[in-house]
Amino acid sequence: MSNDAFVPHPDRLLPADPAVRDIARSLYELEKDQPIVSPHGHVDPRLLLDDEPFRDPTSLFITPDHYVNRLMHARGVDLADLGVNQGPLDETASRKAWHLLAEHWHAYAGTPSRYWMEHEFSEVFGLETVLNPRTADAMYDEIAQKLAQPEFRPRALFDQFGIEVMATTDDPVDDLAPHDALAADESFTGQVIPTFRPDKYLEPARADFRELADALGEAAGVDTGTYDGHLEAMRVRRLYFRDHGAVSSDHAHIDPGTARLAIEEARRFYTAAREGTIGADEAVALRRHLLADQARLAAEDGLVMTIHPAVARNHSDAMFSTFGADVGFDIPVAVDYVHHLRPMLNDVGHAEGFRTVLFTIDETVFSREIAPLAGVYPSVYAGAPWWFIDSPDAILRFRRAVSETLGYTRTSGFIDDTRAFCSIPARHDMSRRIDAIHLAGLVAEHRMRLEDAQELVATLPTQQPREVFRLGETA
Amino acid sequence: MSNDAFVPHPDRLLPADPAVRDIARSLYELEKDQPIVSPHGHVDPRLLLDDEPFRDPTSLFITPDHYVNRLMHARGVDLADLGVNQGPLDETASRKAWHLLAEHWHAYAGTPSRYWMEHEFSEVFGLETVLNPRTADAMYDEIAQKLAQPEFRPRALFDQFGIEVMATTDDPVDDLAPHDALAADESFTGQVIPTFRPDKYLEPARADFRELADALGEAAGVDTGTYDGHLEAMRVRRLYFRDHGAVSSDHAHIDPGTARLAIEEARRFYTAAREGTIGADEAVALRRHLLADQARLAAEDGLVMTIHPAVARNHSDAMFSTFGADVGFDIPVAVDYVHHLRPMLNDVGHAEGFRTVLFTIDETVFSREIAPLAGVYPSVYAGAPWWFIDSPDAILRFRRAVSETLGYTRTSGFIDDTRAFCSIPARHDMSRRIDAIHLAGLVAEHRMRLEDAQELVATLPTQQPREVFRLGETA
Amino acid sequence: MSNDAFVPHPDRLLPADPAVRDIARSLYELEKDQPIVSPHGHVDPRLLLDDEPFRDPTSLFITPDHYVNRLMHARGVDLADLGVNQGPLDETASRKAWHLLAEHWHAYAGTPSRYWMEHEFSEVFGLETVLNPRTADAMYDEIAQKLAQPEFRPRALFDQFGIEVMATTDDPVDDLAPHDALAADESFTGQVIPTFRPDKYLEPARADFRELADALGEAAGVDTGTYDGHLEAMRVRRLYFRDHGAVSSDHAHIDPGTARLAIEEARRFYTAAREGTIGADEAVALRRHLLADQARLAAEDGLVMTIHPAVARNHSDAMFSTFGADVGFDIPVAVDYVHHLRPMLNDVGHAEGFRTVLFTIDETVFSREIAPLAGVYPSVYAGAPWWFIDSPDAILRFRRAVSETLGYTRTSGFIDDTRAFCSIPARHDMSRRIDAIHLAGLVAEHRMRLEDAQELVATLPTQQPREVFRLGETA
Incomplete structure (x- = not known):
């Protein structure tokens, strides 16, 4: 039937105003064929290894x-x-x-x-x-x-999509064998790198905290019966990940608290957590201390710390018990980055090796917290809008909220964060269009010279995330 | 004098860009003559009964x-x-x-x-x-x-305005005689239905809590000397309202807390509230428990639960004592829907009879909380912007913040919430224009097909609120 | 080199749409040559006194x-x-x-x-x-x-910039000699007035609280060994400032709390603060009480109270110890105006002499709190966007968030708040352009008559801040 015919318009998303659209299209043209760098996502590396x-x-x-x-x-x-x-x-x-x-x-x-x-x-x-x-x-x-x-097949699409680097998200005890096999496979020239995601090992309130700690210890060859052992095991596994290509660790707790405990208290709380006797407040305090430890380790090993906080996971108990995690019942909550990160940034925020990228679904922190923090701390970058707000209007709100404080150079570049492999080029393309739209508006309103916008888009899609995630260093 | 001449422009509110305005106007044309459904407002039913x-x-x-x-x-x-x-x-x-x-x-x-x-x-x-x-x-x-x-006169205007259904807001002890008389009056063909608004009966910190509870008991024919009696009286009165045409209950506390107490604790706090000895924290806890009870009753009787929280009422003591309530000194505060509704949604959020519509004046929850909640729970709908933000720019912000997660079908349709009877058509007309503007922007930017936008506006003004408020079922 | 040539476009910032731009330009033309009134800023008065x-x-x-x-x-x-x-x-x-x-x-x-x-x-x-x-x-x-x-030279630029009044920001113990000298200097016809900024004297947690209180007492000729003396010293110094031309006091604490203590408690906490034994919670409580006192004094002396809250100052300890304050490490946090100002507004919010202007960097309070408060309390005005959000997109967001509740007449007029003397005309010019843009949009969308917009811009730049800051009264 004729009214079923449909292909997306080549100018989709671009502004309706013809003059602005022309500028936006010209900027988008400079971006659209740049290789894809995907420094954070959830594709399974076995997809590419097996190539089924x-x-x-x-x-x-x-x-x-x-x-x-x-x-x-x-x-x-x-x-x-x-x-x-x-x-x-x-x-x-x-x-x-x-x-x-x-x-x-x-x-x-x-x-x-x-x-x-x-x-x-x-x-x-x-x-x-x-x-x-x-x-x-x-x-x-x-x-x-x-x-x-x-x-x-996945590998053919990987090439067709123009993906240069794609990061996966991996458990700290993972041996990363698929990554090694892919790297060793001369028939596959793409770069697929792991990401260290230790969240569940840092949640002392979990019923399985001890089992997780033991598994971590086993993977690291370190006794995690004590706090000191747990810390050392984390150090070992992070280095293992780094040696296997990782450039970042990812952290997604309900808040981004990083207040440190006195060391004796941390040890005592850790032991209580292993024994299942830790109180709710102590578990929160220990979790924040353990995240602060990750920041210290990051300053040592140079893994970029991406923070994706403030989502109430599995909001519906019934849906969680029937269908498990990651089925849509994760709901964002308000975040406070300024107080929560202060201990961490005072600890390692000026250390040479340390770098962090702050993500949010709570848009209130765009102009209030993230732009001011990333606009002054050399170690802090503003992450691209994520999850529910990885969408055209919200990305524009992000650019319009942070750019006046930050410009573009203190932002992370686009992060697709996806499990949906085939959506990777669509998502990166959308992001490029939105940046072109935002910049075209500035040019059309004589707030930015065209040549400055052209210079930005020449480096935004590929070079910017490479630099922020130190991807040059691993190549 | 010539410069005093003025009539509103027929294209008022529509975008300045001629191409987008033409699309918006064409969509608005499809909406403007649809009948008005007003599922929540504050017009006195006697206005129409008396028709003075x-x-x-x-x-x-x-x-x-x-x-x-x-x-x-x-x-x-x-x-x-x-x-x-x-x-x-x-x-x-x-x-x-x-x-x-x-x-x-x-x-x-x-x-x-x-x-x-x-x-x-x-x-x-x-x-x-x-x-x-x-x-x-x-x-x-x-x-x-x-x-x-x-x-x-009111009835003539009611017809001229094209109002199909208009809900009023009523006290749980009201006998709804005006509604009955109107319904029985064959010379009036409009539908004027009550809304169950129990707020003040759910505030255990009020000095008159006991008197209110007694009045409730009297209306219900149930002894409200105990918590159990109070609950039963609420059940009875809700059914009375439903039997007299109500389709919803309305709730407007300072927070939308729904944490349940242990039943013995609820009983004890209730007794203390009657005796005027309840502490401030206990009163808050009991209020949240009583709201959770309303949700349980809603799952039984099918009244849609509209939640209008987070307004600091009567901010100025002096103005309140001189002029009373509702004179402009009600000021919104921040709301947290995610934590506060979790107990309720775990209790009845998947129950067939339960449905809730979430309103806010705190725009921060548009994209962060309301869209994610209403975009996954079948029982949750996003309410239209309300009160201070029932205005063109704010409604556009609402659509731009929630539509990327929700589309249009999980939103409530327009709610005029007004005491100003003659403003009803103006308010609904404004809302229709804004939806046309939002959709026209998407069409002009090739983000939505024109036929999809046309399909939406064909049902948005009238059919959408009918469905959300189950108005078909009462007709 | 030719590609190095650049001058800002005369239509910079104005909308790209030609029809809207024409309206905006016509409104801006009415604004651009109006004199500059700068009721809050940080230029040193000695700059103009010395004229080096x-x-x-x-x-x-x-x-x-x-x-x-x-x-x-x-x-x-x-x-x-x-x-x-x-x-x-x-x-x-x-x-x-x-x-x-x-x-x-x-x-x-x-x-x-x-x-x-x-x-x-x-x-x-x-x-x-x-x-x-x-x-x-x-x-x-x-x-x-x-x-x-x-x-x-500074004085020549002051004239060239068209500055009519410029306020400085001054320590309560300052003798204001530069202001007096400038006022006495017949060769300088500009108006340079002081602002009373008592923040540090109101922070009982400071290690130097006693020294500051003693210095205040000395300046006032009042013994500040007691709370009552401190209050009296504040009264004396505020009057001193008013007598030397001040029209406002400025207040920038981490929160705008104004809850009063019982008088005996205030006295006890004050003594403890002097002795360095005050607890953290008590210090916060006393600080809020002292701010509430400032409001009472404002009701007596008529100084307009500007509130600039909710910035975590000197977020990096290392940068503070190396470079001191005001080097970019001040980061905004969320603010709650509704609860925090309630005690103050109940105390003096309806008093004839009292007036306050609320500023924010937390945009969430634009529509939620500031517009509703300033749209009903005769003593409350909405302050222009400040610091990180004194920028084109953010100012537009401000106007679009507050105008639907407030219109324009309950807003403060532009505040440059700058230390950068030469940026004053640029900042005021930007603000005028943005207001013209906002109003032009309303006119183009038939939401405001052109004559209403013209009437507004005729008074916005100069007359509005004169009225809000009672500058006519001091001239």
Whole structure:
């Protein structure tokens, strides 16, 4: 049917005003073909190591993507019908989930999820229709057919997407064998690097704190029966990660507290945590101390510390017990960076090796805290908008809130933070368009010279994250 | 005088860019004649039952409208001179108040109050001048003359405004006789439904808590000497309201806390509250428990729970003691929905009968809390901007902050929340224009297909609030 | 070199849309030549008393300006190399700092610091090149040469800038001799008035609280050994300031708390503070009480109380100990005006003599707290955006957040708050452009009549701050 025809407009997102759009397009042209550097994300390295074909459109686009599933769930769809926690789906179940997406697709109008997926449908899979119940089967078939072809295997896409570096997110006890195997594989020339993500080992209130500490100790070859041993084990594992290519550690606690305890207190709280007798307040205090320790270790080993705080995880107990984590019930809360980071920045904020990138979903800290901090501490960078606010309007709000204090050079460059491998180019492309839009507005209003904007976009997509994440140093 | 001539521009609010304005106008055209559904407001049902002529322009436009009075008061006008708390005004006093408004009218330039009133002056009363000291008397006279005509009585206006359903806000002990009489009156075909508003009965710190509880018990025919009796009385009265047409209950405490107490503790605190011996912290804890009970009752009876929290009421003691409540000294404060609603949403958030709509004047929760919550819980909807932020720029900020997570379908539809009966069409019209503007921007930037925007506006004004407030079920 | 040529565009900042830009330009034309009233700033009165030539471009533009230095420091420059805390620089050091600015100038693209300085380079010094390493020496030389000319001395610039009134910020024990001398000097016709800034005397947690109190007592001729004496000394010094031309006092604590203590408690805490034995919580409580006292004194003496709260000063201990205060390590935090001001506004908020202007760097209170407070209390005004948010996008956000509740008449008028004397006209000009832009948008969208906007801009730049700061009364 003719009204099902659809391809994303080449000027999508660009400003409606013709004069500003022309400037934005000219800046975007300078950005769009630059290689992708993805210093933080959640793709499994085995995807590229194994290089197996993607199974089907549903497991590629729907089941693992909580951005997509959550809105359907809010509209009454059972997560099980989208394949969540159901193991591999058979053809019937997979097609049923796909049809659910098609039926609800109109409700995604204006969301970045739809924007990214329409980019992927068109630019990765060459589809030319809009998703709806009439087109669902044909689109499913066409994607499925393509997925069976060699040029749609992960490694081929990695190259086609122009990815230069992609970081994964990894458990501190992981042996990083997939990363080693990939690095040793001469047939794969991409750079896939691990990220040290120690969150759960730093939460003394967890019931399994002792088991986690023991596993950490085993991986490190260090006795973690004491606080000092735990610290040493962290040091060992961070160095292991660094030696296997990592450039950053990632930290996502409910608050970014970094107040240090007296050492004797830390030791005592640690022992209580192992014994399961630690109080709630003490567990918070010890968690903050352990994060402060990570900062000290970062000053030693040079891993960039990315902080992604202030999300109430698994807000619904029922959904967590049925479907587990990462299914859409993580809800942001307010963050206070200024008081919480003060101890850490006084401790290592001026140390040469230390560097941190601050992310937020709480937009109130854009102009109030992140811009002022990253605009004066040489070790602090403003992270790109993340998760719920990795979206056109919110990214523009970010640029308009921080640039007047920071300019562009104290920002992290774009972070896709995604599990959805095929969305990586769509997300980076969107970010480049938004930066072009913001800068074009400044140029059109005579607030920035065109040549200054051109100079910025020449380095923003690729060189900026390389520098911030010290990626030159690992190459 | 020629420079006094004024009628609102037909394209008012629409974007200046001609291309975007054309799209916005085309979308607005699809919305503007849809019937008005007003699921939350403060018009007195007796207004329509009695159908008496409005008394005079001042009592219609000024005296009861704290939006209007507060800015004049800030500029030095005594509220008494605007008729607040003075009983019915005589002609001299009424005209004096009207002249005060005319003298200060320039200070309202750019405010929604002026926007709405100019809409009313023009579209309801057919005036063609701007209000100022020169035009004040003529405008007063013309409005007064119209008010004496039958087509300006409340019921005639109700029909002329195209109101399909209008909810009032009512005390739990109210017998709802005006609603019954209206429903029984075959000469009136509109739907005027009550709303259950139990706030003051849920505030154990009030000095009159016992008297209120006793009155509740009397209305319900239940002994409220105990917590259990109070709970049962609430159940009874909610059902009474539902049986008389109510579709929602409304809740406006200083925070939206819903943490439950152990039942024995609730009983003990309740008894202490009746005896006037409850401590401040216990009163807060019991209030939150009682709100959690309302949620449980909502899961039983299906009344939609609208939450309007975080306003420091009667900020000025002196003004409260002189003029009473609702005279402009209610000031918003920060809200935390994520922690405060967690107990409630874990209790009934997945129950079939339960539904809640979250309102805020604290814009920080638009993208941080409300969009993520309403974008995943099937029972949660994002309420339209309210009170101070029921205004063009703020509504646009709301759409731009929540739509990227939620789209449009998880939002409540427009809520006028007004005491000013004649402002209802102006307010709904403004909201429709703003949605058209927001969507037109997305279309013009190739972020949404025109047909998707058209589909949305076809259902937004009327069908969306009908569905969210289950208004079909009561019709 | 031709690509080094640069002068700021006459339409800089104005909207790109030609129709809106034309309206904005027409409104700006009505504003641009109005005299400058600067009711709050940090220029040293001795600058105008002595009227010495400025020493060199670096000490004029770089060394004292933490806006400028902080971004270079974040990019790795040592503050010492910018002259901070180095005493007068020799030619080599001064030129070296200037070259550092030139090397980093591209990183300031889009910041107000660059915007203001380019305005100054062009409109004050007549330069026609952009700053970069190629042009740095020539620009340095040309500025240095100009600084040696009589028409670039402070008094000549004061006249050339069109400054009518300029307030300084002064210590309560200051004898204000420079102000007196300036006022007595018939060759200088400008008005330079002091501002009472008692912050440090109101911080009982300071180690030097006793010494400060003693100095205050000495200046006032009152024994400050007791709380009552301290209060009386404050009364005396405030009157001294008022008698020497002051129209306001300025207050910048970490929170704007104004809760009063029982008088006996205040006396006890005061004594403990003098003795250095006051606890942390008591020190906070006493500080809030002392601020509440300032409000009472303001109701007596009529000094307008400007409140600039919620900045964590000297966030980096190391930088503070090396370079002292005001070097860029002051970071904003969240503010709560509603609860914190309630005691004060209940105490004196309706008193005839009392007036307060609320400033914020925490944008969340624009629509949530400041607009509702200033839109109802006759004594409260919304202060212009300050410090990090004294920038085009943030000022627009301010107007768009508060105007729908307040209009324009309850706002303070522009406050430059600057130490950088030569930036005063640039800052005021920027503010005028932004107001013109905001109003032009309203006019273009038929939300405000052109004549209403014209009426507003006729009084905004000069008359509005005169009225808010009661400057007519002192003239």
